[in-house]
Amino acid sequence: MGSAPQPPTPRPTLDDLLRFKRAERPAPEFWAEFDRGLRQKQLAALMKRPQGWARFRPAFVRSLRWAVPATAAAAVALVVIQIPLTTASRNNPVEVASRPLGAEKAALQATSAVSSTSAEVVAAAPSSSPVVALAPAVAPSAPVAVPDVAASRERSLPWSTVAMAEAEIPARRPGEDLSVGTTEPAARRLRSSWGSRFNEMVQDLSIEETTGRSFQLASLALPTVNGSEPLYVAATTTPGSTPVSSRARRSSDRDFRDLESRFGVTGSSLSIKF
Amino acid sequence: MEFIKTISRSLVASPERQAEADADGVVVQEVRAGNVAAFDQLVLKYRERIYSIVYNLTSNREDAADLTQDAFIKAFQSINRFGGQSSFFTWLYRIAVNTTHSHLRKNRLRTFFSIEQASEEEKSPEWLAQLAVEAGAEKEVFARDLRQRLNEAFQKLSIKHRTVITLFEIEGLSHGEIAEVMECSEGTVRSRLHYAKNQLQADLQDLLKR
Numbered sequence: 001m002g003s004a005p006q007p008p009t010p011r012p013t014l015d016d017l018l019r020f021k022r023a024e025r026p027a028p029e030f031w032a033e034f035d036r037g038l039r040q041k042q043l044a045a046l047m048k049r050p051q052g053w054a055r056f057r058p059a060f061v062r063s064l065r066w067a068v069p070a071t072a073a074a075a076v077a078l079v080v081i082q083i084p085l086t087t088a089s090r091n092n093p094v095e096v097a098s099r100p101l102g103a104e105k106a107a108l109q110a111t112s113a114v115s116s117t118s119a120e121v122v123a124a125a126p127s128s129s130p131v132v133a134l135a136p137a138v139a140p141s142a143p144v145a146v147p148d149v150a151a152s153r154e155r156s157l158p159w160s161t162v163a164m165a166e167a168e169i170p171a172r173r174p175g176e177d178l179s180v181g182t183t184e185p186a187a188r189r190l191r192s193s194w195g196s197r198f199n200e201m202v203q204d205l206s207i208e209e210t211t212g213r214s215f216q217l218a219s220l221a222l223p224t225v226n227g228s229e230p231l232y233v234a235a236t237t238t239p240g241s242t243p244v245s246s247r248a249r250r251s252s253d254r255d256f257r258d259l260e261s262r263f264g265v266t267g268s269s270l271s272i273k274f
Numbered sequence: 275m276e277f278i279k280t281i282s283r284s285l286v287a288s289p290e291r292q293a294e295a296d297a298d299g300v301v302v303q304e305v306r307a308g309n310v311a312a313f314d315q316l317v318l319k320y321r322e323r324i325y326s327i328v329y330n331l332t333s334n335r336e337d338a339a340d341l342t343q344d345a346f347i348k349a350f351q352s353i354n355r356f357g358g359q360s361s362f363f364t365w366l367y368r369i370a371v372n373t374t375h376s377h378l379r380k381n382r383l384r385t386f387f388s389i390e391q392a393s394e395e396e397k398s399p400e401w402l403a404q405l406a407v408e409a410g411a412e413k414e415v416f417a418r419d420l421r422q423r424l425n426e427a428f429q430k431l432s433i434k435h436r437t438v439i440t441l442f443e444i445e446g447l448s449h450g451e452i453a454e455v456m457e458c459s460e461g462t463v464r465s466r467l468h469y470a471k472n473q474l475q476a477d478l479q480d481l482l483k484r
Contacts, residue, residue, distance in 0.1 A: 011482060012401040014475055018443045020399065021424045026325070026335065034325075038317065038343045045347050046310075 084268045291451075295361035302362055305353055313350055320363065321346070323445060324370045330440040331374045331433070333425035341377055345370035360454055367447075367455045371437055378433055405481070420481075427477045435470035442467055 012020070264271045298319075304312035324345055329338035348369050349356075356365055406416035428436055437456060441447045442463075449467075453460045475482065 010401045010404050012399070012405075014471065014478065014482060016399065016401060017420075017424060017474075017478060017481065018439075020402070020420065021330070021428075022326075022444045024326075024329070024421060025322075030339075031321070034321065034339055034343070035317075037339070038346055041343050041347050042313075042350060045351055 083270055087265065087268050087270070291361070291363075294363065298362035299358065302353060302356060305350075313353075316349075316362070316366075317346055320366055323363075324366065327367065327370055327440055327445055328374050330428060330444050331371075331436055332378065333429055337377065337381075341374050342370065345373045348373065364451060364454050367441070368457070371441075371455055375433055375437070423478070423481075427474055430477060431470050431473055435466050435473065438463055438466040439470040439474070 298316065301312050301315050305316075321342065325338055325342045328341045328345070329335060332338050332341065345366070349366050356362065360368075402417060402420070403413055405420075406413040409416055411419070428440075431439070434456070438452060441452045441455060442449075447455070449460045449463045452463045456463065
């Protein structure tokens with residue numbers, strides 16, 4: 001006959017094992033040693049006084065609680081005060097040299113002869129909406145990309161130190177091609193070394209869409225006076241003879257807007273949009 | 275402040291805990307008033323529990339003794355900062371757990387020295403004798419090996435999981451009390467407990483009931 005099946009070996013559950021572990025206890029004599037050690041440490045803690053730096057540390061930490069915010073507030077206040085002062089110094093009005101158009105043309109030609117940079121275009125625009133486009137440094141026959149924002153009475157111009165004079169520019173005819181090297185009498189050439197550098201820089205930074213349109217990174221709104229358009233003339237007509245600050249009428253800060261970084265100056269306030 | 279005290283008191287699990295917390299509060303006030311000897315009452319009351327927690331976290335009886343002493347010293351030194359927002363034993367457990375965690379982070383590689391004595395009531399469970407026979411070893415030897423094995427399984431858990439399962443299974447704290455000690459949510463405690471049990475189950479599979 002077959003033997004009867006053996007009863008299964010009793011196996012513990014996890015709770016049994018945890019209960020077994022819970023039962024671990026040190027021997028009673030352990031606690032006597034423990035108490036002795038604890039007493040020694042307790043006495044040492046009572047006798048121990050903070051030494052050196054540790055004595056002053058709590059007071060130092062308490063003082064930091066006020067010193068850090070106060071220093072930060074002072075720094076912020078300094079920056080806030082400094083910005084309007086800097087802006088105000090830039091906004092000092094400079095007398096604009098009023099010269100006949102012929103003199104401006106002569107100055108432009110002289111500048112043109114000196115400048116070795118690529119061509120920039122001052123394109124004629126309707127008197128109600130004067131536009132100067134930032135042209136890429138390409139061959140003279142290449143068309144100039146006109147940004148979409150041109151219709152917003154803004155023009156892309158260098159915001160560096162350029163002198164500004166006024167010149168009469170006739171209204172642009174509808175459909176007129178804005179191209180480099182045009183013989184259109186309304187077109188003016190800018191030969192500002194600073195302006196050229198800025199234009200090149202902006203061109204490098206401009207974003208070319210797949211459609212070929214270029215976006216402008218910065219723009220400057222210029223006033224128009226009775227159909228006559230202010231013309232930026234390079235501050236190179238008589239370089240060195242007159243300080244730039246006396247030759248250039250800086251455009252109003254209100255006119256400047258940085259379209260890409262949302263950086264703007266209005267009067268004495270500076271705004272940055274993120 | 276009273277509102278916070280009320281909320282914290284409501285976290286205490288049972289009336290026994292409540293009575294315990296009230297009694298501790300009285301002793302703490304005495305210690306604060308300058309009666310240093312009153313602190314001994316707290317040491318006598320909690321030393322075994324604190325030692326048990328620390329031992330199960332470190333699996334080293336020497337380290338456990340030192341760390342338990344350190345925890346009591348820290349509690350003694352900063353008892354004036356005990357605001358009563360939580361019960362004293364929760365505060366003391368937190369000190370002990372934090373002290374042990376700090377020690378474990380500094381000393382990751384330590385050998386384990388198990389306690390070789392168990393309480394009388396758990397000395398001879400039926401399954402232990404059977405397993406010893408099955409293993410062909412004496413019961414005491416097998417029990418010592420089993421403790422070593424359990425300690426190793428505990429040490430395989432992360433510090434946080436080990437702490438949760440120690441406080442819950444060994445020390446018998448509620449989820450809320452563990453959350454207060456470990457400064458985390460009860461959901462986190464439950465999650466860690468579940469994970470730790472699963473890990474232990476998997477590690478001790480050969481010993482457990484199939």
